[in-house]
Amino acid sequence: MPPDESDARLRERLVAGDGDALAEAYDRWSGLIHTLALRITDDAAAAEDITQDVFVGLWQRPEAFDPERGALRTWLCMLARSRALDWTRRREARARYHAAAGASAAASPAYGDIDDAVIWHTETKVVREAVQALPDLQRQAVHLAYYRGHTYRQVALELNIPEGTAKSRLRLALANIADRLAAEGILER
Amino acid sequence: MDVHDEVLDLIGAWALDACDPDEAARVDAHLSGCATCAAEARRLRSAASWLAADRVIPAPPALRHRVLATARAARPPALLRTLVGAYAGQAALLDRLLGAVRQDDWGRPDPRHETVGGVVAHLAGNDAMLAADLGLPVVPLPAGAGVDVHAAWREQSRVIVDGLAARDGELDRRVRLAHTGPPPLRPLREALVQRAFETWIHLDDIGAAVGRGATTPPPEQVRRIVDLAAELLPGAITGGDEGAEVGTVRLVLEGTGGGEWTLPCGPGDHTTIYADAVEFTRLVANRRGPDSLVHSTTGSPAVSTRVLHVAATLGCD
Numbered sequence: 085m086p087p088d089e090s091d092a093r094l095r096e097r098l099v100a101g102d103g104d105a106l107a108e109a110y111d112r113w114s115g116l117i118h119t120l121a122l123r124i125t126d127d128a129a130a131a132e133d134i135t136q137d138v139f140v141g142l143w144q145r146p147e148a149f150d151p152e153r154g155a156l157r158t159w160l161c162m163l164a165r166s167r168a169l170d171w172t173r174r175r176e177a178r179a180r181y182h183a184a185a186g187a188s189a190a191a192s193p194a195y196g197d198i199d200d201a202v203i204w205h206t207e208t209k210v211v212r213e214a215v216q217a218l219p220d221l222q223r224q225a226v227h228l229a230y231y232r233g234h235t236y237r238q239v240a241l242e243l244n245i246p247e248g249t250a251k252s253r254l255r256l257a258l259a260n261i262a263d264r265l266a267a268e269g270i271l272e273r
Numbered sequence: 274m275d276v277h278d279e280v281l282d283l284i285g286a287w288a289l290d291a292c293d294p295d296e297a298a299r300v301d302a303h304l305s306g307c308a309t310c311a312a313e314a315r316r317l318r319s320a321a322s323w324l325a326a327d328r329v330i331p332a333p334p335a336l337r338h339r340v341l342a343t344a345r346a347a348r349p350p351a352l353l354r355t356l357v358g359a360y361a362g363q364a365a366l367l368d369r370l371l372g373a374v375r376q377d378d379w380g381r382p383d384p385r386h387e388t389v390g391g392v393v394a395h396l397a398g399n400d401a402m403l404a405a406d407l408g409l410p411v412v413p414l415p416a417g418a419g420v421d422v423h424a425a426w427r428e429q430s431r432v433i434v435d436g437l438a439a440r441d442g443e444l445d446r447r448v449r450l451a452h453t454g455p456p457p458l459r460p461l462r463e464a465l466v467q468r469a470f471e472t473w474i475h476l477d478d479i480g481a482a483v484g485r486g487a488t489t490p491p492p493e494q495v496r497r498i499v500d501l502a503a504e505l506l507p508g509a510i511t512g513g514d515e516g517a518e519v520g521t522v523r524l525v526l527e528g529t530g531g532g533e534w535t536l537p538c539g540p541g542d543h544t545t546i547y548a549d550a551v552e553f554t555r556l557v558a559n560r561r562g563p564d565s566l567v568h569s570t571t572g573s574p575a576v577s578t579r580v581l582h583v584a585a586t587l588g589c590d
Contacts, residue, residue, distance in 0.1 A: 097354070097358050100354045100358075101348070101349075101350050101351030101354050101355070102351065102354045102358040103341075103345065103351075103352075103355040103493070104355050104358055104359050104362075104493045105358060106341065106344055106350075107341060107491065107492065107493050108491060110337060110340060110341065111337075111491070114331075114332045114336070115329040115330070115331045115332060116325060116326055117332075118330060118332035119325050119326075119328065119329050120325035122330055123325060132332065132333065132336050132339075135332050135336060136336065136340045136343060139340050139344060140340065140343050140347060143344040143347070143348055144344070144348050153315070154315050154318055154319060155319055155322075157322055158318055158319050158321075158322040161321075161322035162318075162322070165290070166290070207323075207326060208326060208327060208328060208329055211323050211324070211326045211327040212327035212328065214323075214327075215324065215327050226289065226324065229286070229289040229290075229291040230289055230321060230324050233291075234291060235286070235291045235292060236286040236292065237293070239291065248282075250286075251283060251285060251286050252282075252285070253285075254285035254286050254288075254289055254291065255281075255282075255284055255285025255286070256285070258285050258288055258289070258317040258320045259285070259317065261320040261324070262317060262319065262320035265320060266316075270323075271316070271319055271320065271323070
């Protein structure tokens with residue numbers, strides 16, 4: 085698949101210091117990045133900080149994005165997810181420390197509470213249907229890996245299945261989603 | 274299991290970043306030499322990045338300003354590149370629209386420049402004026418069919434974009450702004466804002482002539498158009514011979530590219546005008562009449578009316 089031409093152009097503009105290019109990237113993907121960070125961290129302030137880090141990082145080092153290796157939105161999502169998982173792990177470490185010290189971790193707003201704020205895009209509906217169409221066992225495995233940062237070995241352990249089964253469920257789930265998105269013309273756009 | 278099979282076995286987990294580090298390293302190494310696996314890797318990783326898009330919870334509106342301000346503080350944008358980029362972006366949209374118009378669309382009527390072809394010729398002429406002032410080649414305008422005018426306009430636009438690629442010190446250089454009257458000499462930075470502005474307005478003129486809907490420019494561009502209008506307005510308002518006291522005028526504009534602008538227009542009371550930002554830029558382009566612009570005023574209604582009437586004369590048709 086050829087690299088997305090508009091991604092390459094956007095990267096070129098970012099490298100050249102075109103301030104509007106950053107605003108365009110933000111307007112296009114901040115909703116997705118913010119959603120992803122919020123779903124993983126379940127914490128509004130952390131989601132905002134991660135969104136900021138991702139876009140400020142893109143502006144400061146646009147050269148780090150390689151259009152040959154995938155779409156910009158994919159790359160931004162990977163950055164956001166990795167930061168959000170780091171944040172969650174630090175929080176869990178803090179919570180363990182506080183629990184050991186006899187203090188209770190502060191409750192964060194539940195992700196479900198903010199579900200009312202959801203905006204429905206055309207793409208949203210397609211992705212939702214693609215995720216819902218997955219067999220339960222595949223969806224379960226993908227959720228553990230994507231939102232909780234489990235490796236396939238941890239997924240296997242948690243679901244009490246062989247590691248080979250965990251790997252194939254992850255692969256089949258993504259292939260199913262890719263097929264559906266490609267059929268609707270929204271993959272790699 | 275050979276390395277190819279091992280990679281395909283791991284590729285779903287790899288796309289979700291769910292392998293052990295040594296496994297991920299083996300996959301990465303294989304991908305750089307195997308086009309088949311690399312294509313599958315891209316496909317699955319792209320699918321993974323769509324997972325979170327099954328619902329989108331927009332970031333709080335205030336975060337936009339915070340992120341952009343933090344980024345700009347960390348690395349100041351190159352203003353010339355930004356302004357040229359905005360102009361090039363509008364030109365690309367117009368180029369795409371013109372590429373799609375049918376042969377008989379070129380003769381469709383336009384209220385200001387007779388036909389769609391006339392609009393493009395007018396635009397090319399104003400681009401050529403800037404090119405001439407910058408010492409760049411001027412592309413001659415053919416008398417012939419619309420497609421030739423399209424090609425000439427596109428070439429003139431390309432000459433400006435490419436010609437300005439390496440001229441960062443020249444933003445204050447004086448050039449002519451397009452204007453219905455004698456063209457005023459203003460800094461290049463303003464001329465570039467105007468070129469993007471005019472290209473957008475004519476994009477919408479042509480869109481209307483061939484039955485397409487109106488477009489909205491990016492928020493940063495809307496803000497710069499209002500900046501430019503706010504720069505020109507005080508002189509235009511107080512330069513007339515009416516002599517009435519105008520005072521300080523505040524523009525409070527909402528929607529895409531909104532914000533607040535304060536226009537010092539001599540002694541007198543404060544008047545505030547509230548309107549939609551994009552609609553205000555259409556007023557500046559004289560695509561909205563001062564009487565049909567939806568707005569409200571606190572302070573002097575007479576001053577407000579005068580400001581809006583003068584704003585509608587700032588454009589270049």
